Amino acid sequence: MRNIASPKRKLLLAVAAAVLYAASVAGTPAKAAGEQTIETQKWSFSGPFGMFDRGQLQRGFKVYKEVCAACHGLRLLRFRNLGEPGGPEFSSAAVKALAAEAEVQDGPDDEGEMFTRPGRPSDAFVSPFANKNAARAANNGAYPPDLSVMAKARARGPDYIYSLMAGYKETPDDLELAEGMSYNTAFPGHQIAMAAPLDDDAVEYTDGTAPTLENYSKDISAFLMWAAEPKLEERHKLGFRFMIYLIILAGLLYLVKRRVWAGLKH
Amino acid sequence: MAHASSYRPNTAIGKWFDVRLPVMRMMHDQFNDFPTPRNLNYLWTFGGILTFFLVVQLATGIVLAMHYIPHESMAFDSVEKIMRDVNWGWLLRYMHANGGSMFFLAVYIHIARGMYYGSYKAPREILWVIGVFIFLAMMATAFMGYSLVWGQMSFWAVTVITNLFSSLDSIVDGLGTAVVQWIWGGFSVGGPTLTRLFSLHYLLPFIITGLVILHIWALHVPGSNNPTGIDIKSKSDAIPFHPYYTFKDAYALCLFVILFMGLVFYAPNFLAHPDNYIQANPLQTPPHIVPEWYFLPFYAILRAIPDKLFGVIAFAGSIGLLAFLPWLDTSKVKSTRYRPIYKWFFALFIINTLVLGYLGAKPAEGMYLLFARIGTAFYFAHLLVVMPVVGWFEKPSAMPGSITDDVLGKGSGGGRPSAATASPGRR
Ligand code: HEM
Numbered sequence: 001m002r003n004i005a006s007p008k009r010k011l012l013l014a015v016a017a018a019v020l021y022a023a024s025v026a027g028t029p030a031k032a033a034g035e036q037t038i039e040t041q042k043w044s045f046s047g048p049f050g051m052f053d054r055g056q057l058q059r060g061f062k063v064y065k066e067v068c069a070a071c072h073g074l075r076l077l078r079f080r081n082l083g084e085p086g087g088p089e090f091s092s093a094a095v096k097a098l099a100a101e102a103e104v105q106d107g108p109d110d111e112g113e114m115f116t117r118p119g120r121p122s123d124a125f126v127s128p129f130a131n132k133n134a135a136r137a138a139n140n141g142a143y144p145p146d147l148s149v150m151a152k153a154r155a156r157g158p159d160y161i162y163s164l165m166a167g168y169k170e171t172p173d174d175l176e177l178a179e180g181m182s183y184n185t186a187f188p189g190h191q192i193a194m195a196a197p198l199d200d201d202a203v204e205y206t207d208g209t210a211p212t213l214e215n216y217s218k219d220i221s222a223f224l225m226w227a228a229e230p231k232l233e234e235r236h237k238l239g240f241r242f243m244i245y246l247i248i249l250a251g252l253l254y255l256v257k258r259r260v261w262a263g264l265k266h
Numbered sequence: 267m268a269h270a271s272s273y274r275p276n277t278a279i280g281k282w283f284d285v286r287l288p289v290m291r292m293m294h295d296q297f298n299d300f301p302t303p304r305n306l307n308y309l310w311t312f313g314g315i316l317t318f319f320l321v322v323q324l325a326t327g328i329v330l331a332m333h334y335i336p337h338e339s340m341a342f343d344s345v346e347k348i349m350r351d352v353n354w355g356w357l358l359r360y361m362h363a364n365g366g367s368m369f370f371l372a373v374y375i376h377i378a379r380g381m382y383y384g385s386y387k388a389p390r391e392i393l394w395v396i397g398v399f400i401f402l403a404m405m406a407t408a409f410m411g412y413s414l415v416w417g418q419m420s421f422w423a424v425t426v427i428t429n430l431f432s433s434l435d436s437i438v439d440g441l442g443t444a445v446v447q448w449i450w451g452g453f454s455v456g457g458p459t460l461t462r463l464f465s466l467h468y469l470l471p472f473i474i475t476g477l478v479i480l481h482i483w484a485l486h487v488p489g490s491n492n493p494t495g496i497d498i499k500s501k502s503d504a505i506p507f508h509p510y511y512t513f514k515d516a517y518a519l520c521l522f523v524i525l526f527m528g529l530v531f532y533a534p535n536f537l538a539h540p541d542n543y544i545q546a547n548p549l550q551t552p553p554h555i556v557p558e559w560y561f562l563p564f565y566a567i568l569r570a571i572p573d574k575l576f577g578v579i580a581f582a583g584s585i586g587l588l589a590f591l592p593w594l595d596t597s598k599v600k601s602t603r604y605r606p607i608y609k610w611f612f613a614l615f616i617i618n619t620l621v622l623g624y625l626g627a628k629p630a631e632g633m634y635l636l637f638a639r640i641g642t643a644f645y646f647a648h649l650l651v652v653m654p655v656v657g658w659f660e661k662p663s664a665m666p667g668s669i670t671d672d673v674l675g676k677g678s679g680g681g682r683p684s685a686a687t688a689s690p691g692r693r
Contacts, residue, residue, distance in 0.1 A: 048532045076346050145544075149346060152535060153543035228543075231349065231356040238357075239531025246524050253517040260509045264304070 037185040038156055038163045041218065045225060048240070051233050052226055055207055057088035060223025063216050066203050068147065071139060071194075073127030076148035077227055080121040086233035087226055095121050102126050140180040142193030151221070151228035158221040160186060165217035168196035272299045296486055301504035302511055303492035305673050309379040310490065310511075311518035312372050318519055319369040320478060324471055326362040327411075334414065336464035338457040341416035342545040360534040366408050367537045368526045370560035373401060381591070382612060384600030385491040391592040393484035398589040400477045403470055405561070405585075410467040412558060416460065417542030422555045424463070425455050430568075433575040454548060494665065494672050495600025503669035554629060562626030563619050567645065569630040570638040580642065587649045594649060597657030604662045611656060615648045 044053040061082065064074070079099035082090045090098065102119035104126060109115055119126070127146065129135035136143050151157035167186035171177060181191040198216045205211050209219075226232070273294040275281045284291055333352050335344040348355040377397070380386055386394035409427065413420045428449050434442035451458030489498065498504045505511075529536060537559060541552050557565050567584045571577035587594075597605060602612050622641040628634040666672040 076343065076350065081350075149543045153540050155540050157540070235356060235360075235531055235534070239527070242527055242531065243524065246520060246527060250517065250520040250524060253513065253520050257513040257517045260513050264505065264510070 036160075036163075036188055037167065038159050039166070040156075040159050041162050041221075043158055043222065043225070045222070045232055048236060050236060052086065052222065054089055055209075056219050056222045057226050058090065059205060059207070059209060059215075060219035060221070060226075061088050062205075063198070063203050063220045064147075064223055067197050068220065070128060071135070071144040071197075073129075073146045074125040074148050074227055075127055075146050077125045078121070079119060079123055079125070081230060083121070084230070087230055088223075092121075099123060140193060142180075144194065147224055147227065149228045151225040153228075157228070158225045161221040161224055162217045164192075165198055165220060166213060269295070269299075269301055271295050296482075297512075298506065298508040300486065300489075300507040301498065302490055302507045303498055303503060303669050304505045304510075305492050305494065305669050306490065306511065306514075307493055308514075308518055309375065309383075310492075311515045312376040312379065313485075314515040315372045315519050315522050316369065316376060317478065318523075319365055319372060320471070320474065322361060322365045323369065324475070326358045326365065327468075327471065329358055330362055331464075331468060334464075336414065336461050338416065338460055338546070341414060341460060345415050357530070360530045362411075363538065364526060364529045364534060366411060367529075367558070367560065368522070369404065370408070372522070373404065374560070377401065377588070378616060381615075382602045383491055383493060384495050384595065384597065384602065386592045387495075387595065387597075387600050388592070389488045390484070390491065393481060393488075394592055395589050396477055396481045396484055398585070400474055400481060401588075402585060403474045403477060407467060407470040407474065408558065408560070410463045410470070412542075413460070413463045414467060415542055416546045418544045418546055418550075418552050419539045419542040419555070421455060421546035421548065422552055423557055424459065426555055428455065428459075430574075430578045430581075433578050436575050456548075491600065492669060493601060493603060494669055495604070496665070496669055496672070499668050500670065556627055559623070559627075562624075563622040564626075566622040566626035566638045567642045569626075570635065570642040580646075584642075584645060587646075591649070591653070594653045595657050596654050597660065597662075599662045599665065604665050605656075605660055606663050607660045608652075608656045611648060611652045614644070615652075618644050618648070 044050060044056070064072075079095055079102070082088050082098060083092055083095040099119040099121045102123065102125070103116045104119045104123050105114055106117050107114035129138065132143055151161060154160040163186035164184060167184045168182060169185050171183035175183065175190070177183060177191060181193055182195050183190060184192045198213055198220075200213050201211050202213075203211065203216060205215075209215055229235075271291060271294075273284075273288075273291040275284045275290065280290060283289070330348060333344065333348045333355065335341055337344075345359065349359050350356075352358070380394065380397070409423070413424045428446055431445045431449065432442035434445060436442075447453060449459070450456070451462060539556060539558075556562075564581055564584055568577050568581040571580050597608065599605065602609055618641050622638065622645065625634050625638040625641065630638065
């Protein structure tokens with residue numbers, strides 16, 4: 001009547017279907033945003049064994065510091081993070097020097113006054129504007145968002161940031177851009193209040209990497225991915241050990257279970 | 267299942283305890299020697315898996331709560347700081363977030379198992395009803411937990427769901443508005459709302475724990491159902507829970523944990539919505555407000571009804587009706603295995619629920635809305651019409667005489683291939 005293997009197979013199928021289903025519904029809302037052109041890139045950090053490329057993170061940080069930092073904050077990062085394992089891994093002397101370039105507000109002092117001092121590695125990155133209104137006032141009414149978790153706050157984060165940076169194309173003739181807006185093929189609606197921040201030769205690279213828009217876009221995207229997920233490498237490394245352990249455990253449990261059940265009369 | 271106690275304390279301290287507080291005797295009789303049908307398949311391992319996830323959520327949640335700050339301007343950053351500055355914080359947070367999803371995946375399989383094998387039928391009605399209460403409490407807990415992140419989706423999901431109570435305005439003018447403002451603790455979702463959601467998110471899991479204890483108690487009075495739906499009749503129908511099911515459950519749990527930790531380590535945000543990494547902004551409504559995946563079928567039902575109040579009633583009814591299955595199902599046999607007609611309706615019901623879930627993630631317009639309406643009608647028709655009517659006229663197919671007959675391939679089942687005599691563990 002019933003095939004002995006079938007209930008189990010059916011069960012496996014059902015579980016697989018449930019997982020696929022969860023995956024499909026989780027993936028769907030993201031696509032609804034419309035005709036954005038997002039180019040998939042090869043990232044050193046994707047996949048279960050993915051790790052960041054130190055050189056790329058250091059270059060990406062340079063791009064951020066010299067270009068994006070004029071408008072965008074990274075409030076969740078601290079200077080010490082730049083020297084921690086799994087990140088750009090700047091030397092501790094370099095981290096101290098980078099921190100000291102920042103003017104950090106501190107206080108109140110003994111007289112009750114606030115004062116500024118050079119930054120320390122334990123300080124957070126200083127945002128370029130005192131508040132949202134100041135940011136808007138300086139940017140034509142548009143607000144340049146903090147980039148700390150940007151790579152997680154957009155569907156296909158790093159690919160999206162890459163495509164956004166490289167997406168400033170010739171405005172089509174039939175499109176009337178609003179005042180102060182730029183045409184961008186990756187941005188939803190194609191009109192963005194951020195003027196193209198990067199172009200070839202905008203930032204000097206000292207490690208021999210070609211100073212092209214393409215490379216800048218890749219490097220800043222990888223850097224922002226690290227900024228959003230600084231524990232990615234630790235996660236992948238621990239995951240590998242954990243999964244091996246679990247798979248061996250599952251195999252052993254299966255064998256024990258089989259032995260236990262083999263004793264049952266049938 | 268009531269059975270003679272086989273516990274024999276053999277240490278002095280064991281004997282001392284046994285006449286004062288016989289917990290060891292209870293553990294032994296309920297989880298070691300407990301007589302269990304010998305033919306349970308892997309769908310019966312999800313009870314253990316669910317218990318495991320309750321513990322995971324409690325353990326990770328309590329540590330998260332030590333670092334989390336339930337304040338409207340600090341909550342979002344505090345979650346990120348947990349992941350950056352707390353030792354193993356990223357692991358705790360991703361386990362807690364994905365653990366919620368796994369909890370629901372397991373509970374849906376668990377509920378579908380109960381529906382397929384008629385596990386809600388006498389004498390397990392109370393067991394089933396407690397299960398529905400656990401499911402409701404889980405939904406409330408997960409909803410409140412999701413709001414704590416205080417991202418855009420958190421904020422707007424809370425706004426949409428709490429606003430449902432304003433539908434009471436159409437019964438008593440002003441009542442709904444008053445209730446909603448009472449829930450919010452103000453005139454909009456804000457800081458006071460967040461602190462009460464946090465307080466309740468901490469409380470409810472312990473209520474769930476209490477319900478789970480009652481659930482297992484109610485299970486251990488009649489004992490487990492099984493794929494045939496036939497009661498245990500003789501000694502050979504049952505085996506002790508330990509070691510047979512302890513090891514089977516442990517093996518299945520391990521496989522499920524591989525799926526869980528695979529998500530945590532390699533795709534921790536796969537089931538999350540990117541908008542929830544944008545800090546809540548009361549002035550900016552996201553283009554699509556979608557709940558977490560596990561709420562989607564019910565969200566589709568809510569939006570399928572054009573009238574707000576009736577939408578809320580349908581939403582509540584779609585879950586609440588489950589509690590009445592023991593009385594809506596008129597079938598003489600428990601297991602759908604022996605129900606040639608209902609089998610097909612059951613398959614349709616599952617597919618329909620999945621389709622509703624898909625539609626719940628889509629905008630409620632055009633064809634999506636039309637299909638959501640058809641799916642909603644079908645959902646209720648299944649519970650209110652198919653279950654009573656089919657059970658009443660359907661003629662069950664031939665059944666084995668006992669659990670043992672089913673396992674050993676004797677009885678009316680007949681014609682089993684010889685490979686079928688492998689151990690029941692291979693089923
Ligand atoms: C039935 C058990 C539980 C379920 C289903 C559950 C579910 C959830 C969910 C879905 C989230 C949102 C996760 C995210 O997207 O980041 C969350 C967050 C949270 N939960 Fe729970 N939870 C449970 C138990 C607990 C317990 C017992 C505590 C301890 C007090 C707790 C504390 C927290 C905290 C502090 C957060 C916010 C931090 C975060 O988002 O990671 N939870 N919960």
